[in-house]
Amino acid sequence: MNENEIIIQHLNKSYGKRQVLFDLNLTICKGMFGLLGRNGAGKTTLMKIISTLVNKGSGNITVCGIPIENAKEIRRIIGFLPQEFSMYPGMTVQETLDYLGILSDMDKAARKRQIPLLLEKLNLTEHRNKKVKALSGGMKRRLGIAQALLHNPRVVIVDEPTAGLDPEERIRFRNLLCEIAGERIVILSTHIVGDVEATCEDVAVLDGGRILFRGRVTDMINAAKDKVFTLVVRKDELADIKRRYIVTGMTATGGKTTVRIVADERPHPHAKACEPNVEDGYMYCLCRNGAKIQGHKPETGGGQ
Amino acid sequence: MNTAAMFFKECKKTIKSIPYMAYVAILLIFILTQLMPEFKKIDEPQPEQRSYGVKYTEDPEIIMPAAINNLYQEFISNSYTAYPLGFYKNIKLNNKKQEEMAGILAEVTGVSKDELLQSAITEEFTHVVQIDINAAINYEEFLYLMKKADRIIGGGSMYSELYLYQFGKIDKTYEDALTEYIDIIQKDRVSGAYARLFSDYAGIILAVCPVFVAVTLGLKDKMSRMNDLIYTRQASSIKIVFVRYFAMISMMLLPVLLIAFWLTMEVVKFYSEESMINMYANFDMLAFVKYTFGWLLPTLMVSTAVGVFLTGLTGTPIAILVQGLWWFFGLFSGIRIMEGGYGWSLAPRHNILGNTRVYLENFKLLMVNRIIYAVMAIVLVSVSALVYEAKRKGRFYTYDSNRKSILISIRKVFVNYEKISKA
Numbered sequence: 001m002n003e004n005e006i007i008i009q010h011l012n013k014s015y016g017k018r019q020v021l022f023d024l025n026l027t028i029c030k031g032m033f034g035l036l037g038r039n040g041a042g043k044t045t046l047m048k049i050i051s052t053l054v055n056k057g058s059g060n061i062t063v064c065g066i067p068i069e070n071a072k073e074i075r076r077i078i079g080f081l082p083q084e085f086s087m088y089p090g091m092t093v094q095e096t097l098d099y100l101g102i103l104s105d106m107d108k109a110a111r112k113r114q115i116p117l118l119l120e121k122l123n124l125t126e127h128r129n130k131k132v133k134a135l136s137g138g139m140k141r142r143l144g145i146a147q148a149l150l151h152n153p154r155v156v157i158v159d160e161p162t163a164g165l166d167p168e169e170r171i172r173f174r175n176l177l178c179e180i181a182g183e184r185i186v187i188l189s190t191h192i193v194g195d196v197e198a199t200c201e202d203v204a205v206l207d208g209g210r211i212l213f214r215g216r217v218t219d220m221i222n223a224a225k226d227k228v229f230t231l232v233v234r235k236d237e238l239a240d241i242k243r244r245y246i247v248t249g250m251t252a253t254g255g256k257t258t259v260r261i262v263a264d265e266r267p268h269p270h271a272k273a274c275e276p277n278v279e280d281g282y283m284y285c286l287c288r289n290g291a292k293i294q295g296h297k298p299e300t301g302g303g304q
Numbered sequence: 305m306n307t308a309a310m311f312f313k314e315c316k317k318t319i320k321s322i323p324y325m326a327y328v329a330i331l332l333i334f335i336l337t338q339l340m341p342e343f344k345k346i347d348e349p350q351p352e353q354r355s356y357g358v359k360y361t362e363d364p365e366i367i368m369p370a371a372i373n374n375l376y377q378e379f380i381s382n383s384y385t386a387y388p389l390g391f392y393k394n395i396k397l398n399n400k401k402q403e404e405m406a407g408i409l410a411e412v413t414g415v416s417k418d419e420l421l422q423s424a425i426t427e428e429f430t431h432v433v434q435i436d437i438n439a440a441i442n443y444e445e446f447l448y449l450m451k452k453a454d455r456i457i458g459g460g461s462m463y464s465e466l467y468l469y470q471f472g473k474i475d476k477t478y479e480d481a482l483t484e485y486i487d488i489i490q491k492d493r494v495s496g497a498y499a500r501l502f503s504d505y506a507g508i509i510l511a512v513c514p515v516f517v518a519v520t521l522g523l524k525d526k527m528s529r530m531n532d533l534i535y536t537r538q539a540s541s542i543k544i545v546f547v548r549y550f551a552m553i554s555m556m557l558l559p560v561l562l563i564a565f566w567l568t569m570e571v572v573k574f575y576s577e578e579s580m581i582n583m584y585a586n587f588d589m590l591a592f593v594k595y596t597f598g599w600l601l602p603t604l605m606v607s608t609a610v611g612v613f614l615t616g617l618t619g620t621p622i623a624i625l626v627q628g629l630w631w632f633f634g635l636f637s638g639i640r641i642m643e644g645g646y647g648w649s650l651a652p653r654h655n656i657l658g659n660t661r662v663y664l665e666n667f668k669l670l671m672v673n674r675i676i677y678a679v680m681a682i683v684l685v686s687v688s689a690l691v692y693e694a695k696r697k698g699r700f701y702t703y704d705s706n707r708k709s710i711l712i713s714i715r716k717v718f719v720n721y722e723k724i725s726k727a
Contacts, residue, residue, distance in 0.1 A: 051536050054698035071697055072538065080536040086529040090320060102310045103537035103544070147533060 003065040004030050006050065006155065006185060011059035013045055013209075020045050021209045024059070032181045034196035034217070035189040036282060037206035043189040044083055046206070047159045050187070051080040064154050064185075076105075079148030083159040083189075086140070089133035093124055093143055096132060097150060104151040118146045122176065138169035145176065155185045162195050174198045197278040205285050212289040217278060224276035224284035229261045231271040246287055248279050262287065307547060310539070314551030317524070323516040328559045331509050335563055339505040342657060343498065343567070345574040346488055349481035356481035360643075361472040364443040369436070370471035371446075372412055374462060375453060376435050379405055380424045387467070388460035390636035401456050408453050412446060414438035466637070487660035493588035498571045499564075499595035500654045500663060506560055506596075507651035510604045511634065514556050515627035518611025521552060526619055541693035542686075545612070549685045552608055553601075560600060564592035602674045603651050605681035607631075613684040616691050646670045650677065 006028040013021040020042045037043045048054040050063060052071040061068040064077055087096045094115065101111040119125045122142040127135065135143065141161060148156055158177065162170045177186060178199050188199060196203055196217065203220060205213040213220055228248075233241055234256060241247065241259055245267050249260035260274070261267050262284050276284070318324050349356055361367075378384045382402060384395040397405060402424060403417070410417040413435040423433050441449075450463040457463070462470065476484075488497045525531045534544070568589060575587070588594075607627055614623035634650050643659050646652040646666050652673065654663065663670075 048532075048698065051532075052697060053532060053535055072540070075536055075538045078536060080532065082532040084529060085533055087533070088317075088524065088528050088530065099313050100533060100537065102306060102313060103534060103539045105306055105538045107306060108309065151538070 004185070005062075005064070006187075007060075007062045008046075008050075009060045011046075011049070011056060011061060013042075013049065013054070013057040019209065021049075021057070024209075024211055026204055026211060026214060028185055028187060029202065030183065030185055031202065032178060032186050032188060032200040034200035034203040035187060035206060036191070036193065036196050036203055037189075038191055038286075041191075041206045042209040043191075043206055044159055047080075047157050047187065047189050050155075051078055051157055053080075076151075077154045079151065079153035079156045081141075081144045081148045081156075081158040081161055083163070085144060087132045087143070087147075090131060092129050092131055093119070093135070094128040096143065097146060100147045101150050106151055114150060114152070118149055121179075122146050137164050138166070138173070141165060141169070141173060142176070145173075145180070149180060153184070155187070156180065157187045157189070159189045160191070161188070162190065162192060170195075171198075193279045193282050205282065207286060207289065210289075213285045217281075220281040220285055221276050221278055222281075223288075224262060224281040226273060227262055227264060227284055228274050228276040228280045229263060229267055229271040230258055230274050231261055231268050232256050232258050246283050248283050307543065310543070310547050311551050311554075314548050315555050318517065318521060318552050318555040321517060321520055321524075323520045324555065327509075327513045327517055327556065330513055331506065331559055332563070334509050335502075335505060335567075339502060342501060343570060344657075346485065346494075346497065346657060348485055349478060351478055353478065353481075356476040356478060358473050359476050359480060360469055361474050362469070363472060364446070366474060367468065367471045368441075368443070368446050370473075371450060371463060371468060372409070372435060372437060374471065375405075375450075376409060376413075376420075379409060379420070380432065382424065384457045384461055386457055386459070386461040388458065390460075390632075393460070395457050395461070397456065404456050405453060408449050408456075409435070412438055412441055412449055414440075484658050484660065487664075488658050489586065491660050491664065492658075493586050493591065494575065495568060495571050495588045495591035496595075497658050497660060498567065499591040500599075501657050502564065502567055502592060503595045503599040503652075504654045506563070506600055507603050507653075508635065510556075510560070510600055511607055511651035512627060512631040514552070514604055514608040515611040515623050517552060517556060518608045519615050519621045519623050521548065522612060522615030522623075523619070523621065535696040541696060542689045545616070545685060545689040545692050549608065549612055549688075552612075553605060556604055556608065557596070557601065560596055560604075561593065564596045568592045598674060599652065599670075602677040602681065606650055606677045606684075609681035609684035609688075613688045613691075616688040616695075646673055648673060 006026075008024055008026040008028075011021055011024040011026075012019065024046070035043050035046065045054060049056050049068070050061065052068065052074050056068060063074050066073045066077070068074060088099075091099065097115045097118070098111055101115065106114070116125070119128050122145060124139065124142055124146065127139060130139075132140070132143070145156075145158065145161070148158070161177070162173055165173060174195055177188060180186065188195060190196060201216060203213070203215070203217050204211055205220070213223075231241070235252075238250075238257055238259070241261070245259075246262040247259050248262055251258045260280070261271065262276075262280050266273070379402070382396055384397065386393045386395050403421065406417045406420040406424070409415070409420050413420075415433055415435055419433055437446075447468075450468060451465070454461045454464040460466070462468070488494060492500075525534055568591070572587070572589075610627045610630075611623040614626060615621065630650065637649075642653040643656040643662065645662065646654075646669055652670060
């Protein structure tokens with residue numbers, strides 16, 4: 001059993017009668033791993049199952065060789081930054097980390113050593129005496145990652161960490177995630193393709209509780225090779241184009257619009273083939289697997 | 305070591321919470337305004353004193369005539385005093401019920417029903433009849449008829465089981481008073497009597513206020529959206545729940561102990577000029593502390609544990625309602641044993657300075673009562689730790705896209721909620 005991997009086999013999960021994960025099989029290795037999917041794809045459920053916060057239905061999961069049923073041991077090696085979280089508003093940054101460090105069974109010496117290091121690393125040293133309620137969204141996220149790293153876990157799970165951050169904070173946060181990856185497994189769960197593109201080599205695409213793709217980001221992009229086209233259309237043609245094809249980008253110039261289309265075949269004689277990017281690869285992956293795309297009602301072709 | 309650090313952190317959290325500050329304020333105000341006026345030096349009774357106070361006897365010869373006289377007075381004026389749910393209420397009966405009441409009085413006194421009714425409808429009470437207990441009526445029959453009278457009035461009347469004892473009120477004799485005084489000096493070692501009165505008043509607060517602190521702190525993780533951060537830590541659920549519980553208990557006991565020390569000094573002051581040389585040798589300086597731990601602590605433990613348990617289980621403040629009702633009905637039903645007796649009350653009453661004999665006679669019952677409540681508190685907190693662990697592992701976890709369904713699904717009250725996930 002590999003001690004540097006998370007192995008998920010035949011994982012199913014239901015909430016009452018509603019099944020949200022279907023026979024998932026996934027192996028996650030050391031380094032940054034992106035879990036990409038739309039809202040409601042089942043990402044948070046999967047993250048919570050790995051973090052022992054939600055019971056798995058059936059199947060097997062081992063985290064660094066430890067079965068998920070052994071929650072106490074899993075908690076020892078996992079750091080988790082939930083999608084929606086906050087902290088006691090009246091506590092200062094330092095007090096919060098100290099409190100959570102105690103709950104992580106860290107002794108005083110370890111807390112004294114680790115907290116200043118993390119504050120420094122996350123640019124929070126000058127804010128250490130600030131109360132949590134006075135922190136900006138970005139600072140709160142950084143504090144969130146600090147608490148996840150506090151006990152030096154082997155696995156770090158971050159769920160939608162950049163949601164609500166401004167572009168600058170988002171870039172800084174993504175860089176930070178890459179820095180902390182090192183010898184750890186870092187799972188970045190997100191619906192923002194750019195976050196995965198900027199940070200991860202490995203990615204899995206989850207949709208409707210099923211894994212649609214598992215591999216390198218470059219493979220996902222390459223899969224869309226020769227499937228991406230640009231086409232200049234009139235504004236009154238836009239609605240029809242969007243209905244018939246998967247449109248991944250639009251640029252308006254004067255009375256015309258240049259649209260970026262993902263399709264199996266050249267959608268129009270005037271359409272020009274172009275190099276795919278991650279978003280194209282992701283959209284193509286969704287379409288190829290029959291995922292429903294909002295506003296897109298294919299008749300023929302259209303990237304299916 | 306880590307447990308100690310966690311304990312101090314939790315103590316700090318408790319102290320900084322607003323309900324805790326309110327609890328300290330209420331406790332202090334209650335003691336100052338309600339208890340302190342009754343805190344006075346107990347003087348040795350002297351022969352030929354005008355009064356030695358009153359006591360209650362269970363002698364039917366005393367209770368029966370006093371109760372019947374009172375009932376007759378209320379009957380002729382058709383104005384009955386009652387305390388349904390503990391609150392004063394004046395009751396006026398309709399003709400049919402008055403007739404029924406006349407029937408009861410006729411049975412107890414032997415006076416005809418018509419004559420009794422006549423006396424009741426005459427203005428200015430010109431036809432008041434002389435009433436005496438019917439010699440043919442025994443005490444059991446009398447009690448049965450009083451119960452009936454109470455039902456006619458609507459319950460909570462002076463003839464209910466709860467209040468009937470008050471008709472056994474008689475004056476204490478010099479010998480009674482002297483015996484009581486000697487008990488206070490020798491058996492209570494003076495301060496014990498005061499400590500009991502303190503326990504009576506403080507118990508009223510400790511039976512209800514701690515639940516507010518427990519609920520607020522119990523909901524704090526949820527309100528601060530910190531549950532997931534704590535659930536994924538390594539500390540065991542038993543450790544988290546018990547350390548938090550003991551931190552709350554310690555912090556809520558702290559002001560009680562401080563007040564206890566202060567009151568000990570107050571009692572010492574009463575007797576500072578006492579000529580009895582042996583008084584200080586006999587004085588129990590630790591009585592208040594002993595009573596705080598032995599009498600008050602179990603009450604505090606239970607009201608806090610109810611808060612911990614129900615808040616942990618439901619994630620709602622329902623514990624306030626549950627403990628509030630328990631407190632209210634406990635207080636009301638404890639009226640009968642307000643001056644000792646204790647029974648199974650959560651907050652045993654002893655609303656009198658002295659009455660040592662009653663305390664000693666019921667000491668074993670009181671001990672059993674306190675031990676049972678303390679054990680019950682520990683059991684409740686242990687179950688809370690199990691619930692916490694289950695929630696931590698997502699055992700009660702459900703996916704709820706429509707929070708309104710909470711109104712129609714009782715089961716869902718006991719689960720963690722997850723809004724529609726964004727992922």
